[in-house]
Amino acid sequence: MDDRYSGAQSSIPAKAQQLFDEARLFDCFEEGETVAVKCHMGEWNNSAYLRPILIRVIVDKIKEHGGRPFVTDTTTAPYYFYGARSTADLHLETAARNGFTAESMGCPIIISDGLYGTDDIKIDIPDGLILKEGYMAKGIADADSMIVISHFKGHGSGVYGGSIKNIAIGCSSKRGKFNVHMCNHPTVGWNHWEFTSENCIGEECPDAELCNNMCPAHAIKIKEDHAEFDPDKCIGCFGHQRPLYRCDLWEKGEMFNDWRNYFLVGMGDAASAYVEQMGKDKIGYLSYALDIAPACDCVPGSDRPVIPNMGVFASRDMVAIDIAALDMSVKATGIPGSAAETHGVMDSGDEKFTGIVGMSQWITANTCVAHGSGSKEYELVEPELREDEAWLAHKSFSPGRPSGWYLNKVMAKAEAWTPAGGFKYSEKPRLTIDELSKR
């Protein structure tokens, strides 16, 4: 359903609730079952993440159908050195700062891989295209079912972010994330790339202290006029991307491109394995294609959206829902001055995210299709808006008891509503409307 507003029934939260019912996402759980509501609560200073109300309305729907929801995410790898979600306590603090609390969600918020992200289950992936195992956050794996609420947008590593990535990375524990990012892959992993130590300007760099401390395994050291890197110490946390991207401390050759593409395949492997673990019929998907920034909600800021809002999608298939949004993004026209313009993918028909990121936006979905965990075939059904409004309102309200009904009790105290003798006005404005209408 699109993002246009034409009355209460057409608000984004209303459409999300309607789609929850239309797509029968309540079929994913039985009464009394726990329902993990997997979402992203935004990085510190990101501003494009999904507004809390967009999650809350789904929590309410789950409760209405007898489920026991908990909002959840997992700890992150130290991708960004000041990223504030790498431990559960930091993550919850960041979530609260972004408006996500148990009170605003109407249910508990649980970081599902524990305080430091070590709480997981190992899942073998014998038929993985590249991964041979995955590490799923235990809190999510233990839940009876899951509703995956995703923010559809671009992504620097994943090309785009949607339902598949929300599962592949979002449901991975910390080591699960290290595993999928493949920095320690035996042939294309980061620790095999040529390290060009002399590119570092050494201790005179204002960031020398930061670079000395950013690696949890102390694999990188800044010396007087160069840097040193110990690949044997590297745990593949993807933490030292600042010296990679900014200072070219690692040679970004052919292995770099392979590594980036293999990550996309790895995500498809992991997502498929986690879906199989939980059971395909126990998961429902809802995606908001709003504030479609070129990068993830994990980054500490949000660039101008690359295409206009597309609306809300719901499905029981993680591949179909992503492909539907991707297809729609291809048809869209880019937003002037955005990354779509910078990368020359403004026209309808251009693959926006392929163009912006420089890798195919279809690889991860195709990997999932190879696993049989979803389908690229879909039918886009746009339900008619419901006529009535009462179902959207606060539960205190009904046609018999709208807001005026509650205020009526105070009407006897007329003084509370209007001053004695009524409000005082001039007959007309002292300046004419014509005068006031000028710039």
Added chain:
Amino acid sequence: MEKALENLDRVIEKVSDEAAKKRLGEARKVISQNRKKIWLRTKTGKPMALETQAVTENILEASDIEYALSELEAHVDKITEESRRRSMVVT
């Protein structure tokens, strides 16, 4: 980069056309904002810094200001994009 800024200040003082002056001012702003970027001091960044100086010297000596100005603008666009790319965080 400091030399490049000095060069641009001299050009801005010399040019009388207001539109060209405005464009020069915008290019100067980009160079000024990026002049302390660490990547411009690394081995791979230094050529970009040297090129910045060369482009501003061209415009200082140019008889065809429009051509040299376009060259300068293309160069500052490259600096902007490179700085943006090098500051990115991917997850």
